[in-house]
Amino acid sequence: MIIRKAELETVCGITSTLPENLLPEFAFAGKSNVGKSSLINGLLNRRALARTSSQPGKTQTINFYNVNDDLYFVDLPGYGYAKVSVEVKAKWGKMIERYLKKSQMLKCIFLLIDIRHDPSANDKLMYDWIVSNGYKPVIIATKLDKLKRSQIQKHVKMVREGLGLEKEDVLIPFSAETKQGRDEIWALIESLQNP
Numbered sequence: 641m642i643i644r645k646a647e648l649e650t651v652c653g654i655t656s657t658l659p660e661n662l663l664p665e666f667a668f669a670g671k672s673n674v675g676k677s678s679l680i681n682g683l684l685n686r687r688a689l690a691r692t693s694s695q696p697g698k699t700q701t702i703n704f705y706n707v708n709d710d711l712y713f714v715d716l717p718g719y720g721y722a723k724v725s726v727e728v729k730a731k732w733g734k735m736i737e738r739y740l741k742k743s744q745m746l747k748c749i750f751l752l753i754d755i756r757h758d759p760s761a762n763d764k765l766m767y768d769w770i771v772s773n774g775y776k777p778v779i780i781a782t783k784l785d786k787l788k789r790s791q792i793q794k795h796v797k798m799v800r801e802g803l804g805l806e807k808e809d810v811l812i813p814f815s816a817e818t819k820q821g822r823d824e825i826w827a828l829i830e831s832l833q834n835p
């Protein structure tokens with residue numbers, strides 16, 4: 641995929657009206673620090689378009705990135721963020737649910753899981769929630785470069801079993817360091833973009 645344009649077009653806070661976009665949307669969900677910004681930047685060949693956790697002032701918003709005027713990447717707020725109160729977390733849950741229910745153009749939700757760790761209760765909730773909203777999540781197992789080659793298969797199995805994935809559910813290991821998995825993710829996006 642050649643990236644001619646990648647621009648942050650809309651930023652939504654808790655009370656914002658969600659945009660009614662006319663282009664296909666691809667959403668990214670995952671717990672804070674899982675590598676969501678790094679994945680988005682890696683897919684778009686940008687160093688710092690999506691803000692990474694290490695940058696101060698990263699706020700909880702839903703960000704819509706216009707890609708080539710062909711599609712949108714939708715960066716959902718990371719869950720499990722320690723500094724956020726229970727009430728704010730609940731509000732964000734509602735906001736994400738509103739987005740999942742309202743978007744007419746959402747083609748796919750990528751759920752990011754750190755390949756090193758067992759999925760958490762929140763990861764499992766998110767997976768079940770996506771499924772119960774009628775979507776088939778695609779799992780991106782992030783930080784692949786942190787494992788030895790010999791460990792990969794075991795960890796893929798651990799993530800699949802931890803989430804309770806079905807056989808046909810797609811899991812793509814990805815590394816923002818080596819960009820392994822990038823072509824596979826783009827191939828999937830392109831296949832869903834114009835079915």
Ligand code: GDP
Pocket residue numbers: 670671672673674675676677678679691692693694718782783784785786814815816817
């Ligand atoms: P976010 O909170 O989900 O947006 O996560 P970030 O993209 O900010 O990543 C959190 C931390 O993990 C940062 O220090 C990144 O540099 C690091 N990170 C993200 N992806 C990878 C990866 O594929 N490999 C390695 N080694 N580190 C990563």
